Amino acid sequence: MTPETRDLPADSPGRAHRLTCLRYGSPGARPKVYLQAGLHADEMPGVLTLQHLAGLLDAAEAAGQVTGEILLVPLANPIGFAQWVQHKPQGRQDLESMQNFNRGYPDLAPRAGDALEGRLTGDADQNAALVRAALTEALAAERATTEVQALRLALMGWSHDADHVLDIHCDHHAVLHLYASPARPEVTDLLCRATGSALALVQEVSGGNAFDEAHTAPWAALRRRFPDHPLTSGPFSTTLELRGQFDVDDATAAGDAANLMVFLTAIGALAGQAAPAHGPGLHYPLGGALECFAPQGGVVSWQAAPGDMVAEGQVLGHVTHPMTRRRLPVTAPCAGLLFRLELWRSCLAGQGLAHVAGPEPGRDGHLLSD
Ligand SMILES: [Zn+2]
Structure with missing residues (x-):
């Protein structure tokens, strides 16, 4: 060497x-x-x-x-x-x-x-x-x-x-x-x-x-x-x-x-x-990897884990508003493999929380996160 x-x-x-x-x-x-x-x-x-x-x-x-x-x-x-x-x-x-x-x-x-x-x-x-x-x-x-x-x-x-x-x-x-x-x-x-x-x-x-x-x-x-x-x-x-x-x-x-x-x-x-x-492994188009977004700010709790195959609309976890106690679901944007979750367990409204990869391209243009 x-x-x-x-x-x-x-x-x-x-x-x-x-x-x-x-x-x-x-x-x-x-x-x-x-x-x-x-x-x-x-x-x-x-x-x-x-x-x-x-x-x-x-x-x-x-x-x-x-x-x-x-x-x-x-x-x-x-x-x-x-x-x-x-x-x-x-x-x-x-x-x-x-x-x-x-x-x-x-x-x-x-x-x-x-x-x-x-x-x-x-x-x-x-x-x-x-x-x-x-x-x-x-x-x-x-x-x-x-x-x-x-x-x-x-x-x-x-x-x-x-x-x-x-x-x-x-x-x-x-x-x-x-x-x-x-x-x-x-x-x-x-x-x-x-x-x-x-x-x-x-x-x-x-x-x-x-x-x-x-x-x-x-x-x-x-x-x-x-x-x-x-x-x-x-x-x-x-x-x-x-x-x-x-x-x-x-x-x-x-x-x-x-x-x-x-x-x-x-x-x-x-x-x-x-x-x-x-x-x-699964070979999917990058455009088929869709993101789930936080429906409100709060604390994130997951009931699905990376590696799970999920159905479109399946509840993956929740975001709970700590003051109003309102609990909203985070759902899968498409059917496919839940392959990643965000690091943090707090979130602001609208932030990306997870990605599900499916076989059909659902988006194009700039496909990578910043
Ligand atoms: Zn990196």
């Missing part, structure tokens, strides 16, 4: 943050796999899991079993990790700009597409290499004026030409689930079966330029721009949600790391035979 560090330019005099990437295997070997955790820096399940995974990869490398190249960024967001306000971690948004750390990644397609005009061939693999090189050049042309922008570019500098990109997050209270583009459904299925993911939320473009999509959306855009030239489906990229924010313990993380080793073996980044231990 070769560690590599990258210093971010300091916005504030005297304060600087450093990124670390652990590199396994031979530079340039394929498949190239990139894993990071803690981009939302208050989400620790993935950070602990990558600690366990690093130990397993150390052993695999010592045994000569790393056949691809594996890059592991154990804490993708040291800026957010340092943000605490009133004794609570605030790792989701940059406190200066209130920008979500997982939005606003550069769209490399326009510049890469311009560079590819007249250069694509009739060979899909050759075109894939040309596209990868054009994306590298487009990324190199991006300029950062803030530390957060520099963070985005530094992470993509390691990840942008990978064959598989796993950005590991977690939800509030949730079952293991993931977000992916429709580009590589066989890998989506494999990752579900390797990790035990109950649900894959699939969408080509969700809005907001999240990290995972910054790797797949340009390939889709370039396929649309150059319809007369064959092009491979490009990389697999996902946001893997390792359950909820408090699902952080060594036994769970060790199990998740072992499951990721199964995935890495199945895609050929590690030698050996892999046997995913889980059944297939």
Whole structure:
């Protein structure tokens, strides 16, 4: 393993943050796999899991079993990790700009597409290499004026030409689930079966330029721009949600790391035979994940739990007004899998409280939360 560090330019005099990437295997070997955790820096399940995974990869490398190249960024967001306000971690948004750390990644397609005009061939693999090189050049042309922008570019500098990109997050209270583009459904299925993911939320473009999509959306855009030239489906990229924010313990993380080793073996980044231990997850459109909202402010009590299959209109819990004692139900907006609940047990009227994923897309436009 070769560690590599990258210093971010300091916005504030005297304060600087450093990124670390652990590199396994031979530079340039394929498949190239990139894993990071803690981009939302208050989400620790993935950070602990990558600690366990690093130990397993150390052993695999010592045994000569790393056949691809594996890059592991154990804490993708040291800026957010340092943000605490009133004794609570605030790792989701940059406190200066209130920008979500997982939005606003550069769209490399326009510049890469311009560079590819007249250069694509009739060979899909050759075109894939040309596209990868054009994306590298487009990324190199991006300029950062803030530390957060520099963070985005530094992470993509390691990840942008990978064959598989796993950005590991977690939800509030949730079952293991993931977000992916429709580009590589066989890998989506494999990752579900390797990790035990109950649900894959699939969408080509969700809005907001999240990290995972910054790797797949340009390939889709370039396929649309150059319809007369064959092009491979490009990389697999996902946001893997390792359950909820408090699902952080060594036994769970060790199990998740072992499951990721199964995935890495199945895609050929590690030698050996892999046997995913889980059944297939549900594959639903992201637009089919509908939110329930608080009917009033008050205290939230749930009678359903993440992982429950629910019927449309089913009572999932209640919000009780503590002064009037009025108790109103929270009902399922569609039939499907209740896959997440909000962290807090108090709410204001109109706030989102939970999501149910169903098979029919019920919304479009910007599909991700802020
Ligand atoms: Zn997150």
